[in-house]
Amino acid sequence: MSTGPGLPVSRRRSHIEDRALAGRRQARLQNVHLGIVGQHPALHATFPSLVETADISHPADRFEQDTIDILKRISRRPIEPTLESELLADLGFDSLQVLELVGELEEHFNIAVPLNDLSRIRTVSQIVAEVRGLAAAAAEGRPQ
């Protein structure tokens, strides 16, 4: 059951992405709280994604909150998902529930998740990032 040469790398990358997302989220929450987004140029450089999303009224919060609500609804036992939670390992989802989740997200956010992305989704933060990206693309009329 050894893994291929490419695998450890891609897994590592996904963990790094998770941490980066979590870090950005924390920074964003703090900044929103302090009302300093848009005032400090240094923050723009440090958190470019923050600047991109700061114009719209907290869309990130909606994506996160709605995703977490849907996760809780689909789970057959009480769960407290965080952005770092892994669907299979932490939340006890099986492969059927993962697809049920995707179906609910597609309907809720009016998006279509590409087939290939399904096999890359492991954590809640990856789902939120996926949904946010697809919704933004849909809003701009870009092909998803």
Place this chain on the structure above:
Amino acid sequence: MNAPGTIADALIAAATSERGIQAIEHDGRTSRLAYTALLAESLKIAAALRARGLSDGDRVALVIPEVGDFVRAFFGISVAGLVPVALCPPAHAGDLPTFARQSRHIFVASRASAVVTSESVAPLLDVAGLDGLIVLPIDALRGGASIAEPVRVPAASPALLQFTSGSTAAPKGVVLTHANLGANIAAIAGPNGIAAQATDIGVSWLPLYHDMGLIGMLLSAVYSRADTILMSPVLFLKRPTAWLDAISTYRGTVSFAPNFAYELCVRRVKPSQIDTLDLSTWRVAGCGAEPIRPDTLRAFAERFARAGFRASSFVASYGLAEHSLAVAFGRGGIDEDIVDGDRLVRQSIALPSTNGSAAVVRIAGCGRAFPGHELRIVDDHDRPLPERHVGSIVARGPSVMPGYFDDPDASADALRDGWLRTGDLGYLADGQLYVCGRTKDVIIRQGRKYHPPDLESAIADLPGMRPSGVVVFGISRLGEADQVVAVLEARARHASGDAVDQVRRRIRETAGLELDAVVVTPPGTIPRTTSGKVRRAETRDRYLAGTLEQ
């Protein structure tokens, strides 16, 4: 009509009709593929494959999640005189590591010369370690010249290799010949099967890399020149209503699915959605591929009665890949035998329950052997058992595989004097087959098969744990989903709560399976053979009797 000798013969015959396939992809996009067009496209793909140096009997893997492209590639490979080996695509496998592990094994075990794939999957293939394989994107095979007609191959030659689905680390490749497929498909269409009619319309969301979808729905439709609607399983699993919507919209008459799909519909289709459905045309609602629970079927029939669904449409079926697909089909409706559970468990005899019976067990009837096929219940010494005695189900006839690919030992184990040992337990009553268990250790959940040795090695590999023994077993109770239990021997320094969490997590990650119980015991608890191998069945019996740690 003469029975077609090969898949190519069946396609040529179907191409004389106006009928064809409606493909519904994972995002709901639909496209029509008339059999005439399918034949023409297949001949082009075949020309491109032969031009790349592939020759008669070479195995060609196909990894294509898109329904339409899968069908084109499958028939292209087949009319080229090559042997298709369908793989579970990444989006169905769950995650990339699982996909890579499964695919690598099948590429090696089938000694595939090439893999045909779609644009969406090609970038993911390199993770699977495709050393020495020619990767052929389907779009690159479609544009060129055609071969004049399908490459002629004997009916006794391999038509496809079917690797059993599920999580097993080393599935075996079932070889099915064109003659096997022709015999089984004719049996399914015949009077002991679904009594197929020319006007039937099939509707399926079943995966095409799995025998029930590939042979039962796709090839059966082509062989009987019927219209069929093939939907992506991803679409069904995202939105179960999509399956019933398709039956309603296209006036489907025949559709098969495992028990869990009916359960999913009961749970997830909303009343407002049921009101929009018309299921009155659905005359064969097949159920198979995993243990059938009469209670599920009853709940489905009750819930969807107002959409015109009839419980009499249910057809219970029993089969396995080694028998091409189907072994027997039930008489229709929710046909169950109600037996005395105590005598069933203690004496392996299924007697109709009387009013005084304490425990009652309901077992779905799966019908009789097909014409030209035989079915028997035998004891451990292969001696036939009388009616209502539970034993091993064995089958013989033209649907039985010649063997596993490149695996004479496993083939000899499975086949004795032409009799296929199915690994399932059952009994006969009035010539009807009732399936009530397994002699193999396989665990079945949601139509997927899990093999205890794979789950055990996943636990044994846990970093830092190094259990001195691990046993995973399933407890199958009639009418219930299999329970999965792990027993491991760990040294005292591992707090057992931690160990339990780690084991559960590991099995979720590697198999996407939730364990029902994890038992941590001191070293020396698990029963072993004199050579040190764990005794799985005995561990299970002791667990059930509560005497594991005595």
